[in-house]
Amino acid sequence: MERPFRTINILFYGVGGQGVLTAAEICSLAAMHGGYHVKKSEIKGMSQRGGSVESYVRFGSRIYSPLPPEEEADIIVCFNAEEYPRLKQELRPGGKDLFCYLEKANLAVGNKKIFLNSYLLGVLSSFLPVKEQDWLDALNEKLKKDKPENKFFFLTGRKEGKRNDL
Amino acid sequence: MNYVSKKQKAFLSGNEAVAWGALASGVCFASAYPGTPSTEILETLGNFSELEAQWAVNEKVAYEAAYGASLAGRRALTACKHVGLNVAMDPLMTTAYSGVNAGFVVVVADDPGMYSSQNEQDTRRIAPYAKIPLIEPSSPSEAYYFIQEAFKISEQYDTPVLFRLTTRVSHTKESFSACFGRNVLPDRELEKNPLKYVMIPGHARLRHLDLEKRILMLKDFSEKTELNRIELKDRKVGFLVSGVSALYAKEAYPEASFLTLGMSFPFPVKKVKNFAAKIKKLYVIEELEPFLEEKLKQEGIRAVGKKPSWACGELSPQAVKDIMAQKERRLRQQKARRPLLCPGCPHRPAFYVLKKSGVFVAGDIGCYTLGALEPLAALHTQTCMGSSIPFFEGISKMQKKYKAVAVIGDSTFIHTGISGLISAVYNGTKGVILIMDNSITAMTGGQQNPATGLTLQGKITKKLSLEKICLAAGADNVDVVNPFDIEGMRKILELRLGEDALSVIIARFPCRMIDCRRAPAMRIDQGKCVKCRQCLLLDCPAITEKEGRIVINEVLCAGCGLCRKVCKSGAIAPGKGR
Numbered sequence: 001m002e003r004p005f006r007t008i009n010i011l012f013y014g015v016g017g018q019g020v021l022t023a024a025e026i027c028s029l030a031a032m033h034g035g036y037h038v039k040k041s042e043i044k045g046m047s048q049r050g051g052s053v054e055s056y057v058r059f060g061s062r063i064y065s066p067l068p069p070e071e072e073a074d075i076i077v078c079f080n081a082e083e084y085p086r087l088k089q090e091l092r093p094g095g096k097d098l099f100c101y102l103e104k105a106n107l108a109v110g111n112k113k114i115f116l117n118s119y120l121l122g123v124l125s126s127f128l129p130v131k132e133q134d135w136l137d138a139l140n141e142k143l144k145k146d147k148p149e150n151k152f153f154f155l156t157g158r159k160e161g162k163r164n165d166l
Numbered sequence: 167m168n169y170v171s172k173k174q175k176a177f178l179s180g181n182e183a184v185a186w187g188a189l190a191s192g193v194c195f196a197s198a199y200p201g202t203p204s205t206e207i208l209e210t211l212g213n214f215s216e217l218e219a220q221w222a223v224n225e226k227v228a229y230e231a232a233y234g235a236s237l238a239g240r241r242a243l244t245a246c247k248h249v250g251l252n253v254a255m256d257p258l259m260t261t262a263y264s265g266v267n268a269g270f271v272v273v274v275a276d277d278p279g280m281y282s283s284q285n286e287q288d289t290r291r292i293a294p295y296a297k298i299p300l301i302e303p304s305s306p307s308e309a310y311y312f313i314q315e316a317f318k319i320s321e322q323y324d325t326p327v328l329f330r331l332t333t334r335v336s337h338t339k340e341s342f343s344a345c346f347g348r349n350v351l352p353d354r355e356l357e358k359n360p361l362k363y364v365m366i367p368g369h370a371r372l373r374h375l376d377l378e379k380r381i382l383m384l385k386d387f388s389e390k391t392e393l394n395r396i397e398l399k400d401r402k403v404g405f406l407v408s409g410v411s412a413l414y415a416k417e418a419y420p421e422a423s424f425l426t427l428g429m430s431f432p433f434p435v436k437k438v439k440n441f442a443a444k445i446k447k448l449y450v451i452e453e454l455e456p457f458l459e460e461k462l463k464q465e466g467i468r469a470v471g472k473k474p475s476w477a478c479g480e481l482s483p484q485a486v487k488d489i490m491a492q493k494e495r496r497l498r499q500q501k502a503r504r505p506l507l508c509p510g511c512p513h514r515p516a517f518y519v520l521k522k523s524g525v526f527v528a529g530d531i532g533c534y535t536l537g538a539l540e541p542l543a544a545l546h547t548q549t550c551m552g553s554s555i556p557f558f559e560g561i562s563k564m565q566k567k568y569k570a571v572a573v574i575g576d577s578t579f580i581h582t583g584i585s586g587l588i589s590a591v592y593n594g595t596k597g598v599i600l601i602m603d604n605s606i607t608a609m610t611g612g613q614q615n616p617a618t619g620l621t622l623q624g625k626i627t628k629k630l631s632l633e634k635i636c637l638a639a640g641a642d643n644v645d646v647v648n649p650f651d652i653e654g655m656r657k658i659l660e661l662r663l664g665e666d667a668l669s670v671i672i673a674r675f676p677c678r679m680i681d682c683r684r685a686p687a688m689r690i691d692q693g694k695c696v697k698c699r700q701c702l703l704l705d706c707p708a709i710t711e712k713e714g715r716i717v718i719n720e721v722l723c724a725g726c727g728l729c730r731k732v733c734k735s736g737a738i739a740p741g742k743g744r
Contacts (some may be wrong), residue, residue, distance in 0.1 A: 025339075032341040039305075040177075040339040043281050051505055051707075064409070065417035066305075066338035069483045086676055113721075 006104040007060035008128065009068035013087050014079025016051045019117035022142060023077070024055035026121055029138035031059040034130040041066035054087060075127060077120055091139060098123055101160065108156055114146070122157025132158070175343045180335040183275055183306040185210035186344075187313035188243050188341055191269070192351040193217055195235035197228040199581065200610035201247030202282040204275035208245055209613075214350055221613060221622045224551070224581040229272065233261055233326075237363065239354035241317055245273040247290050249550065252618040253582070255292075258326065260365050262296045263373040264268065265324035265380075268354050275331040278453045279480035281343035282609075284550065285532070286478070293328050295432035300328045300431035301393065302409040303335060306341035308597035314430055315393060323380055323387070328431075332453065336478065338711025342399070343446035371690030385432040393428030396441055404462040406438060406458055408467065410481075415451045417483040425459045434459045443468050449490055453481050459501040507536050509708040510684070512604055512675035514572075516545040516649040517658050518704065518732070520600075525663070526568035528561060530554035532575035533609045533677075534602050541703045545573060552582025559586070559595045563682035569663050572599040577607035577615040577618050584635060591640035598662050599641075599670045601632060602649075604677040612679050632672055642667035649673040652731055678724055685725030686740040688718050694737035701738065 009029060014020040021042060028040045042055035058068055071089060075096045078084045084099055091097055098120065105119040118139065125135045135158075136151065143150050181474040184207050188196065189205060196219045199432040211219040220394030222228035225246040235242035240373040244253065247418060247701045251274045254634040258272065274292075277283040293300035301316045303309040309331065310469075316327045328340065361369050404423040405415045408430045416424065427434070442448050450459045450467065459471040476485070488495070507514050517537040520527055521544035528544035529535055530553060538545040547557050558572035574583045579601050587599065596611065607613040614620040636644045643662060655673065662669035690701075701709050708722035709729060718729070730738040 028339060028341070029177060032175065034339075038177065038339075038341040041334065043333070064413040064420070065336050065483050066340075066413065067482050069417070105499060146680075 007063060007068075008075070008129065009073050010057045010074045010088050010124070011054065011073040011087060012057070012079070013052070013054035013076070014083055016053045018033055018053070018079045020053045020079050021055055023079075023121050024057050024115040026117075026135075026138045026142045027057050027124065028059070029141060030125070030130050030135045031128075032056070033134035033137055034059075036060060037063050039063045039066045052086065063111075075124065077124055079116065079120065096127055101157070104150065104160060106158065108160075109153060112149070115149055116149040117125075117155035118143075118153040120157070122154040123161035125154070126158050126161030169287050173343050173345050175341060176346065177339055177341045178306050178310070179206060179337055179339045180303070180306045180309045180331055181275075181337070182210045183310040183340075184313050184329070184331070185214075186346055187310040188241075188271075188317075188347050189214050189216065190346065191312075191314045191317040192241050192316070192349045193243050194240035194268075195232055195242040196220070196244070197222045197231045197242075197254075198245040199225050199228055199250060200488055200607050200613040201221065201225075201275075202610050203277055203333040204245050204247045204250070204273065204331070205610045205613065206336070207243075208622060209242075219622055221615065223616060225253040226257060229257050229295070233257060233266075233270060233365060236266045237669050238356045239268050241269040241351065243271050243273060245275075246273060247283065248287050249272070249283060249285065251289060252287075252294065252603070253551065258292070258298075259296055260370075261326055262298050262369055263365055263377055264363050265373075265376075266320055266326060268351075268355070269320035269327075271313065271316045271320060271327045271329050273313075273329045273331065274337045275333065276454070277333050279333065281333055286454060288457060289328070289330050290430060290457045291401070291455060296326075296328075297377055298326050298328050299323070299384050299429060300330060301389075302330050302363065302428060304408075304410050304426070304428075305335065306338060306340040308428065309335060309346070310342070310344055315391075319384075319387070323384055325384075330409070332410055332480075338410075350509045359550060364498055379708040381432060385434075388429050388432045388434040389436050391429055391733045394434050394437055395426055395428070395436070397424045397426070398444065399423050401444055401498070402446045403607050404441060405450045406448060406450045408452060409459065410451050411451045411486075412509045414481050414483050415449075415486045418486040421463075424701045427458070430458065431635060433458070433465075435465050438462070439465070439467060441722065451481070451486055451489060459565060473602070504539065505536060506705060506707045507533065508724075509706055509722045510676050510678045510726040512649050512673070512677070513537060513602055514542070514704055514706065514726075515652050516600065516602055516655065516673045517542045517727050518573065518728070519652055519659060520544045520573070522656065522727065523598065523663070524568075526561060528554045528557035528570060528572045530572075530574040530578045531609070532578050532602075533604075534573060537573075542705050551578055552586055552600035554578075555583055555586030555590055555599055558597065558599065558700055559590045559593065562595065562597045570597055571659075571663075572597075574599070574607055576601060576603040577613075577616045579632065580616055580630065584639065587636065587641065587670070588639045588694075596666055596668055598657075598659065599668070601672045603632060603634075603672050603674040603676070604682050606677045608677045608679065616641060617731075636670040636672075640668075641670045643669040644672065645669070646674055647676050650726060652727065652728070656688070659669045666724045687720040687723035688723050688738050689720075689726065689731055689741040690718055691739065696732045696735045696737070700732045700734055704729060704732065 012024040036059040038059040073090045109115045231244040232244040288301040303312040408427040555571040616630035
């Protein structure tokens with residue numbers, strides 16, 4: 001059954017090695033479990049350690065283009081402060097910019113930077129019409145190591161996102 | 167590998183979908199040489215124990231091995247990137263005459279926008295040139311179903327089938343449901359049929375006639391197949407589209423009418439005319455070359471096409487609107503960081519030595535091509551796989567201004583470098599060929615090759631010795647050096663450049679992506695640093711200048727110590743352990 005739902009476009013970006021692509025993959029799986037049609041686009045090749053990385057996730061009742069129209073991202077999730085200016089103009093007017101959570105995320109994970117993506121996914125999840133269980137299933141499928149910690153940071157981020165979602 | 171045959175949901179890239187579709191088609195053999203954006207097709211097939219999947223040394227060899235499997239009566243597939251197909255054009259053109267036994271599909275991934283390629287040639291043009299059918303999926307779900315159709319067409323019409331993807335199809339992931347499984351097909355037998363498989367002129371003349379007949383039959387098929395489908399909605403605006411362009415147009419105008427060509431060669435003239443007659447204004451939207459547009463013009467079908475500037479780069483929903491408004495392409499500036507060699511990359515010290523020596527460097531295809539960029543700027547040509555050694559031969563023989571050196575990676579040397587070396591030796595070339603051996607096919611993400619001694623599946627196989635093959639080809643000297651020993655490397659380069667000999671120097675050190683062991687990160691003692699900037703000239707992502715101070719990012723630093731070696735004031739030393 002087709003769900004009457006407008007397409008949601010999310011842009012993930014940052015630097016290679018931060019878990020940007022994994023986060024986009026988990027978000028896609030969660031949306032798929034939620035019953036949406038999902039497309040995720042990313043560019044591979046020529047990306048070395050420390051290079052720019054970006055990925056678009058689109059989900060809704062029926063997705064055509066793997067790329068959203070220019071400057072039409074509903075939510076942007078930036079993983080790196082230096083990279084932030086590069087694509088912030090992709091956010092549509094009135095869209096949700098999660099950059100304000102990056103500092104909190106960094107503080108929360110401390111020197112365990114590998115959990116940054118789980119925290120940010122938690123924040124993101126609080127703004128999307130996908131059930132918590134679908135997110136947890138997606139996390140569980142995609143992350144092979146440190147499952148309890150990832151779940152913990154995901155839920156911490158989710159709580160933070162909900163708190164500020166006024 | 168566990169998979170079921172009942173309907174289930176998956177989230178697959180276009181490349182993965184091709185592999186799963188091939189598995190479902192009963193493919194028994196697949197061969198390829200890695201090339202972005204096609205690499206994951208074979209990587210995925212390598213996970214299936216039901217079939218034999220392998221890395222070949224180059225695309226021509228991959229094509230021929232897969233074709234051999236088809237002759238043996240088993241469905242077979244080869245995959246490559248657009249420029250890879252150039253290497254396999256020789257067998258492609260003549261196997262089009264011979265036809266196949268079991269189904270044979272040639273998967274090719276184009277790269278509009280050149281995200282990781284040296285040109286953006288449009289492979290669709292190959293189909294009419296070789297006179298073989300062309301299938302173009304627009305999404306992973308279509309790729310999964312269309313590849314199964316492609317095998318049927320191959321067998322029904324006795325022809326290789328060209329299956330064309332683009333970066334946005336290959337590397338988009340899509341959620342869809344399908345019955346993932348495997349069909350086991352009855353065996354076909356290998357037959358001795360020289361009239362079909364020995365293409366001497368007398369036989370080839372007959373096969374050419376057959377080829378012309380076959381293409382007429384395929385034309386009829388193209389009119390009828392559901393791969394070419396009409397969706398009539400608003401009749402004021404209609405689109406003729408193929409591949410991912412179809413989706414960009416649907417995104418921009420979901421209410422318009424569409425004729426989407428999943429099989430764009432042979433062109434279904436009647437179907438298109440039929441569609442055009444129902445539509446007030448017909449637009450043709452396609453990436454790269456005006457392949458469909460030219461056909462429309464040839465058939466006298468009125469349609470609005472694009473300005474020539476749109477032959478460059480990939481499309482997008484916005485581009486569709488711009489094309490329809492008859493605008494010129496506006497090039498969006500590249501917003502990504504400049505690609506850099508990784509921290510601790512063994513190519514960096516080799517380029518440092520080459521730059522100091524002042525030689526002209528004929529380069530090749532691989533991560534080391536990045537050595538061409540400032541500030542390393544120590545590589546001066548790059549064209550196609552294996553071109554470095556022949557370029558070096560011509561350059562060093564025909565001028566005296568520069569001493570020339572060829573630079574080529576281990577995998578590229580095996581791909582098409584060996585023949586260049588043999589030819590250089592045979593023709594009395596003197597000078598130095600530097601093989602940058604990082605012991606992996608790195609640029610495409612780290613694939614095995616004959617010199618690693620491991621197969622696609624990671625199984626141990628016979629290991630090719632680069633030293634022995636260079637000596638057997640007739641190189642006068644073969645030296646193996648560790649590129650991080652920059653003084654040793656400088657000495658051997660100087661010695662060999664001064665001799666009347668053809669020398670191969672193998673700079674051997676594993677890629678950081680395969681050998682992740684790291685030494686303690688380097689630190690700069692700000693009290694000793696005199697800002698000579700020698701370390702910055704290494705172009706290492708870990709070394710940056712911040713507020714007038716040169717600093718090393720501890721997280722990125724691999725601890726290779728190259729910066730310590732080039733520092734003039736002894737300000738760089740290892741920090742604490744990790």
